Amino acid sequence: MKYAVVKINGSLFKVKEKDQIEVNRVSWKEGETVSLDDVLLFVDGAKIKIGTPRLKDTKIEAKLVKNYLGEKLYIYKFKAKTGYRRKTGFRAQKSLLSIEKLGN
Incomplete structure (x- = not known):
């Protein structure tokens, strides 16, 4: 089994070929193929x-499938006995990457 651990935008991901991973928004164009250089571990069968x-x-080729907004989170503030209530929302910006090729 062939897999790698790669660092993307400060987060570590264990990836295999044909995987799709959700990461924090990257600044590439949709459909663009990029070579990821920050490979920390590479396993190819018995070779580690x-x-x-x-x-x-070692490099990994990844393709940006799409940029999108994540699920909405609601934040509530509340103070007892004063009628103070606040509600705000937040949606994280995400990117979906497809791993095309592992290795050199």
């Missing part, structure tokens, strides 16, 4: 490569 801190010769 561990970076110190990252692997220089």
